[in-house]
Amino acid sequence: MMSxxxxxxxxxxxDLLAPGNLMKLPPAELxxxxxxxxxxxxxxxxxxxxxxxxxxxxxxxxxREQAAVSLRLLGVSAVLATSFARIFYRNAINLGLPAFVFxxxxxxxxxxxxxxxxxxxxxxxxxxxxxxxxxxxxxxxxAMIDDGGLIPHLKRRLKGAAA
Numbered sequence: 255m256m257s258x259x260x261x262x263x264x265x266x267x268x269d270l271l272a273p274g275n276l277m278k279l280p281p282a283e284l285x286x287x288x289x290x291x292x293x294x295x296x297x298x299x300x301x302x303x304x305x306x307x308x309x310x311x312x313x314x315x316x317x318r319e320q321a322a323v324s325l326r327l328l329g330v331s332a333v334l335a336t337s338f339a340r341i342f343y344r345n346a347i348n349l350g351l352p353a354f355v356f357x358x359x360x361x362x363x364x365x366x367x368x369x370x371x372x373x374x375x376x377x378x379x380x381x382x383x384x385x386x387x388x389x390x391x392x393x394x395x396x397a398m399i400d401d402g403g404l405i406p407h408l409k410r411r412l413k414g415a416a417a
Contacts (some may be wrong), residue, residue, distance in 0.1 A: 256380065257303045257331060258292030258364040260296065260358070262289070264309035266335075268342065271313070285324040305364035305370055307362045309335065314344020322346040332370055334377070334388075335359065347395055354388050359414035372396065 266289075273287050275392035289296040306325065313321060320346045325333065334356035335348060352372045353388040367380035375390030391399065401407035 255303045255331075255369075257305045257370060258301070258308050258363050259354050259368050259370040259379075260293070260304060260363060260364075261362050261364045262292065262306065262308040264311060264336075265314060266292075266312050267315035268313055268318050268321040269315055272318055272324050274316070275322065276316075277318070281320065281323055283326055284320055288324040288328060297328055300328045300330060303331045304329065305368050306330050306333045307356065307359045308333065308360055310337045311335075312338050313346070313377040314339040317345070319345050319349060322349045322351050323369070326351050332372060336413045342343060347391075348397065348404040350399045350401070350406075352391060352399055353389075356386070356388065358386055372399075 267302040270291055271288055272284055273291070276284055276287055286297045292352050312333060321342060323349060323396065326349055330351065331367065334354045336357055337355060343353050353370070356377070361382070361384065362379065363381070369378040369380060372391050373386040373396055377386040377388055398404055398407040401410050
């Protein structure tokens with residue numbers, strides 16, 4: 255599926271993704287404030303399948319899962335960053351949001367047309383014509399992502415084991 259790139263800089267923290275002062279909102283409402291402080295129209299313009307690119311230390315700050323949940327609820331299909339805060343990376347995978355370390359973020363521009371194949375570990379920037387190799391997500395984690403995250407994956411596996 256063709257996606258659009260949304261490109262951000264370094265140190266995108268969890269408070270930018272899920273503002274702490276709004277944590278009492280239901281998840282769908284909280285998602286409408288995702289990245290609002292630096293990209294006021296992000297939540298209203300991102301579409302299912304779009305990809306977020308960012309610099310170093312994406313997701314630093316608190317361990318709130320709502321940061322990854324907000325991106326998922328907005329339809330973001332993956333996050334590619336030069337590096338991730340460890341807890342955000344694990345939260346993203348656990349919640350079914352693919353996350354890739356991608357040192358070439360600086361070669362991406364807002365609005366670039368992207369084709370991402372997380373299983374093959376391949377990213378194609380249709381706008382520039384460049385193709386990049388990514389470290390593929392291991393099959394056992396890709397199965398978890400395909401199931402919608404850790405909890406749905408475990409429910410599916412336990413249901414299968416009980417049959």
